[in-house]
Amino acid sequence: MAATRDGYGQALLELADNEKVVVLEADLGKSTKSLHFRKAYPERTVSCGIGEQNMLLVAAGMASSGYIPFASTFAIFTERAFEQMRNGVARPNLAVHLCGSHGGTHTGTDGSSAQSIEDLAIYRTLPNVTVMHPSDEVSTRILTKRLASSSNPSYMRTARNKTPVLYDDVSEDTIQIGKGIELKSGSDVAIIACGVLVSEALKAADMLANEGIQATVVDMHTIKPLDTTLIDNVAERCGCIVTAEDHSIIGGLGGAVAEHLSMTSSTPLERVGVKDRFGESGQSDEMLELMELSAPHIRNAVHRAINRK
Amino acid sequence: MQHSIEELEELARKCRIEIVKMVYRAQAGHPGGSLSEIDLLAGLYGTTMRVRSDDPDWEDRDRFILSKGHASPGMYALLAERGFISHDDLTSYRVLGGVCQGHVDMKWCPGVDFSAGSLGMGLSFGMGCAVAAKLDGSERRAFVMLGDGEIQEGSVWEAAMAAAHHELGNLKVILDRNRIQNDDFCESQMRMFDIPAKWKAFGWNVKEIDGHNMNEVVEGMQFLSETNDGPSILIAHTVKGKGVSFMEDNPAFHGAAPNDEQYALALSELGVTV
Numbered sequence: 001m002a003a004t005r006d007g008y009g010q011a012l013l014e015l016a017d018n019e020k021v022v023v024l025e026a027d028l029g030k031s032t033k034s035l036h037f038r039k040a041y042p043e044r045t046v047s048c049g050i051g052e053q054n055m056l057l058v059a060a061g062m063a064s065s066g067y068i069p070f071a072s073t074f075a076i077f078t079e080r081a082f083e084q085m086r087n088g089v090a091r092p093n094l095a096v097h098l099c100g101s102h103g104g105t106h107t108g109t110d111g112s113s114a115q116s117i118e119d120l121a122i123y124r125t126l127p128n129v130t131v132m133h134p135s136d137e138v139s140t141r142i143l144t145k146r147l148a149s150s151s152n153p154s155y156m157r158t159a160r161n162k163t164p165v166l167y168d169d170v171s172e173d174t175i176q177i178g179k180g181i182e183l184k185s186g187s188d189v190a191i192i193a194c195g196v197l198v199s200e201a202l203k204a205a206d207m208l209a210n211e212g213i214q215a216t217v218v219d220m221h222t223i224k225p226l227d228t229t230l231i232d233n234v235a236e237r238c239g240c241i242v243t244a245e246d247h248s249i250i251g252g253l254g255g256a257v258a259e260h261l262s263m264t265s266s267t268p269l270e271r272v273g274v275k276d277r278f279g280e281s282g283q284s285d286e287m288l289e290l291m292e293l294s295a296p297h298i299r300n301a302v303h304r305a306i307n308r309k
Numbered sequence: 310m311q312h313s314i315e316e317l318e319e320l321a322r323k324c325r326i327e328i329v330k331m332v333y334r335a336q337a338g339h340p341g342g343s344l345s346e347i348d349l350l351a352g353l354y355g356t357t358m359r360v361r362s363d364d365p366d367w368e369d370r371d372r373f374i375l376s377k378g379h380a381s382p383g384m385y386a387l388l389a390e391r392g393f394i395s396h397d398d399l400t401s402y403r404v405l406g407g408v409c410q411g412h413v414d415m416k417w418c419p420g421v422d423f424s425a426g427s428l429g430m431g432l433s434f435g436m437g438c439a440v441a442a443k444l445d446g447s448e449r450r451a452f453v454m455l456g457d458g459e460i461q462e463g464s465v466w467e468a469a470m471a472a473a474h475h476e477l478g479n480l481k482v483i484l485d486r487n488r489i490q491n492d493d494f495c496e497s498q499m500r501m502f503d504i505p506a507k508w509k510a511f512g513w514n515v516k517e518i519d520g521h522n523m524n525e526v527v528e529g530m531q532f533l534s535e536t537n538d539g540p541s542i543l544i545a546h547t548v549k550g551k552g553v554s555f556m557e558d559n560p561a562f563h564g565a566a567p568n569d570e571q572y573a574l575a576l577s578e579l580g581v582t583v
Contacts, residue, residue: 024446046440049474051467052431058471060435061451064415064422066368067444069437083427084464088434091425092415 007140008032032072075100075116104246121251135198184216188233203295249273268308327386343383352526376431377456392421428461473512478537520545554560
């Protein structure tokens with residue numbers, strides 16, 4: 001078990017050999033895990049205080065001067081700087097890499113004020129911006145490192161709490177921005193998940209196997225650009241799709257998949273996500289249960305999808 | 310290249326003519342704030358900015374960020390007079406596919422260092438340029454032009470606090486204190502009380518000038534160039550619409566174009582015989 005935010009922090013350290021890599025913080029480096037970089041490279045770390053709007057555009061100014069800025073705060077607080085991201089980063093296409101940690105209801109006991117359930121949706125609307133929500137510490141580390149050579153801006157959500165490590169033994173080549181990863185192959189249903197719900201999707205697939213239902217499970221860590229080739233492939237092979245995300249069912253991974261499928265096929269789609277409501281204080285596992293996001297709920301959605309075939 | 314006071318005044322007069330022409334042709338745009346800022350832009354580019362019109366992306370250039378990005382006609386006129394774009398390009402102001410987008414845009418126009426137009430963003434961006442220059446060990450500076458109404462945006466003060474914290478002596482602000490914003494006089498929209506005291510309290514070096522007296526403008530630019538112990542701000546008291554009688558101090562010409570009659574009058578006041 002490990003938290004994806006630790007993968008982010010580790011990646012920044014591994015990127016430090018590139019002297020153009022700089023880190024920006026808004027008083028949450030201990031939480032987002034950029035603190036390791038700050039301690040090792042204080043001269044390349046810019047403290048912006050509790051000022052997210054300023055942080056985004058300081059990063060933009062540095063990107064325009066040839067630097068590769070990684071800025072982080074809680075996912076929810078990045079949203080305060082949405083217009084800065086829109087007008088000052090995405091519009092001039094400056095390669096600022098924004099990381100929102102503590103995303104989703106999985107964040108837990110701080111309650112609804114700290115549980116971003118709309119971040120993936122809002123950043124997905126911005127031209128030029130890559131949007132990612134990796135599922136484990138290893139893939140977060142690898143994807144963060146890949147961002148350093150990307151020429152466009154990005155938003156990556158990480159999670160506060162620990163989840164299973166899924167990619168301990170894989171070659172780094174298998175983890176690429178914009179390419180979904182098929183973790184399990186079956187022909188009855190495809191479960192496309194992101195972030196903390198990928199491991200729940202795998203659990204659901206095991207439950208379904210006991211019922212004789214063979215599920216494909218895809219880790220769709222990149223929500224934009226969406227791996228539509230893989231979606232078309234699993235839609236044809238499995239005949240129905242379930243999406244799963246710790247995010248509003250409006251506009252996130254489920255929304256993105258629905259938008260694509262509506263253009264290409266009549267494959268039944270069921271979306272598991274936060275049902276247009278806010279969260280509350282609770283432990284991670286309690287939140288996944290309350291929001292109907294955990295493995296049994298994904299399994300139920302699979303039954304609904306199969307019945308619609 | 311240094312210029313005499315008379316040359317700078319003449320540069321500003323030529324720019325004023327182009328500002329009026331651009332806004333008239335487009336029948337839209339922002340003449341008031343362009344006319345209030347233009348003596349400052351002429352003074353800045355004529356005496357201080359280290360830039361190359363034949364190499365606008367030169368890495369070690371000073372950066373200029375027109376944070377009040379709607380006052381773009383002033384910027385475009387200046388860039389044309391300084392050879393970054395052609396006078397022909399000025400006809401593209403607010404025209405589909407034009408170099409001169411409605412608000413200054415770094416993706417469209419050579420010599421523009423930031424895509425502005427949404428207020429309260431330029432100072433933060435300029436701070437990023439200043440931090441980058443320090444990291445590079447470069448002498449380049451970041452100059453940012455703010456509007457006075459613009460400093461009602463809270464994010465300006467996030468940047469003001471951060472720039473002083475980071476002791477950014479290479480970050481220089483010019484505040485165009487023309488006392489009018491979109492809807493009306495600033496005084497009626499949001500009183501700002503003692504503006505110099507606010508910047509001083511945030512740890513900035515502050516100087517006030519008459520933004521239409523070219524001698525004072527040049528002195529102001531010297532102040533910005535020579536003040537390197539932390540960020541500095543030149544508060545320039547200006548008149549919105551300066552140089553065109555019916556636009557002066559008139560909130561109606563924050564964002565409105567002259568009609569045919571007004572256009573002829575404006576040009577004649579600026580010394581153009583039509």
